Amino acid sequence: MYLRDFIVAASAALVATAAPLKKRIAPNPNLAVDLPLYSWPIDGAWDEVYRALSDNPQTQFNIIINPDSGPGEYPPNSDYTGGVAKLNSASNAHVYGYLRTGFTDRSISDIQADAENYAQWNSHSGEDIHLDGIFVDEAPSELDKLDYMKSVHDAIHGAFPNGIQIWTNPGTTIPSEFYDYADTVTAFETGYNWWMDPTREAIPWDLHHKSSVMIMRYEGDANDGGPAEQAQILIDRGFKSGFLWGQEGYQEFSRVWGKFADAIKQD
Numbered sequence: 001m002y003l004r005d006f007i008v009a010a011s012a013a014l015v016a017t018a019a020p021l022k023k024r025i026a027p028n029p030n031l032a033v034d035l036p037l038y039s040w041p042i043d044g045a046w047d048e049v050y051r052a053l054s055d056n057p058q059t060q061f062n063i064i065i066n067p068d069s070g071p072g073e074y075p076p077n078s079d080y081t082g083g084v085a086k087l088n089s090a091s092n093a094h095v096y097g098y099l100r101t102g103f104t105d106r107s108i109s110d111i112q113a114d115a116e117n118y119a120q121w122n123s124h125s126g127e128d129i130h131l132d133g134i135f136v137d138e139a140p141s142e143l144d145k146l147d148y149m150k151s152v153h154d155a156i157h158g159a160f161p162n163g164i165q166i167w168t169n170p171g172t173t174i175p176s177e178f179y180d181y182a183d184t185v186t187a188f189e190t191g192y193n194w195w196m197d198p199t200r201e202a203i204p205w206d207l208h209h210k211s212s213v214m215i216m217r218y219e220g221d222a223n224d225g226g227p228a229e230q231a232q233i234l235i236d237r238g239f240k241s242g243f244l245w246g247q248e249g250y251q252e253f254s255r256v257w258g259k260f261a262d263a264i265k266q267d
Contacts, residue, residue: 025205025238031231032060032094032241033261034212038250041083048253052261053090059264062167062184062212062241063087064135066098071117075124085127096135096167097121101152103138108151115159122160133165133183141170146177153181167212173202179210184240189214192244195230205238213242222246222255228263235264 033052039045053061065084067076075081087093097118099111115134122130134156139149149168156166168182171189179185187203188195188211195215203211213234220226230244246256 025208027236028209028238028240029235030060031235031239031264032062033264034062034064034214034241034243035257036064036066036214036250038064038066038098039252040079041086042079045253046083046086048258050086050090052258053087053093056261056264057090057092059261060092060094060241061090061261062094062096062133064096064098070099070114071097071121074117074120076121076129081124081127081129084121084129088128088130094132094165095130096133096165097131098135098137099156100137101139101148104140104145104148108148108155111152112155112159115156119159131164133167136166136168136182139168139170139178139185141172141174141178143175143177146175146181149178149181171214173204176204176207179207182210184210184212186214187211189216191215191217192219193217208238209240211239213239214245215243216245218244218246218256220256222259227256227259231260231263 033056035049037046037049049061049063065087067080076084084095087095099114099118100106101111118131118134124130136152136156153166156164165183166181167184167186168178169186169189170178171186173187174185185207187207192215203213215230218226218230227244234242243257244260246254248254
């Protein structure tokens with residue numbers, strides 16, 4: 001999820017420069033908070049997440065779990081099932097299983113195998129480790145890959161006949177046709193320094209309601225007011241979900257993310 005930052009951001013800025021500004025849409029006061037939770041649930045590693053869920057019961061949290069660059073072996077070990085079950089005990093937690101495409105290098109049969117592995121979690125006995133969705137990382141942005149993403153969509157839904165949310169991550173602005181095969185699209189995932197007006201305008205206004213924004217490598221302090229300011233920008237621009245992250249990797253907890261989550265107070 002850290003690849004292509006410069007290319008992604010430069011492309012977004014170029015699109016923004018060439019495209020006329022479209023009319024703004026209504027704010028989204030129900031902005032959801034995204035979280036890539038790639039650590040292992042031991043030694044209190046997820047305690048701050050449980051705290052955020054408890055302290056912000058009216059805020060939806062979209063939490064991506066990643067056992068082993070994908071589902072790993074089924075069943076997960078007891079540490080992992082216990083952690084996911086505790087997430088699921090919070091009504092405002094929506095848990096997504098990580099699945100990668102290898103930038104379309106992975107075969108659809110491999111994608112289907114991962115999806116079917118995750119589908120077993122929804123019928124797991126003893127603990128509630130069900131998934132609300134699948135997070136498809138390394139998604140393409142080129143229109144000639146649209147058929148591939150349709151096949152990914154169909155393979156995932158085939159594994160979950162009762163329905164499942166699909167969240168794709170190209171990390172940049174993509175043709176609108178890709179949105180037909182996702183419930184949510186991460187249309188920005190790169191550094192804070194690239195998070196500027198030209199880059200933001202690159203995401204079409206009429207797609208903000210299905211778009212996630214992941215702002216990484218915030219250089220300020222968690223207590224400097226920046227997290228609350230960025231949360232308000234995403235709310236005002238009608239985005240579906242997002243986060244602000246500090247200098248930490250996704251294997252660590254970001255205090256900046258914690259302040260961002262706390263800033264979204266919903267009645």
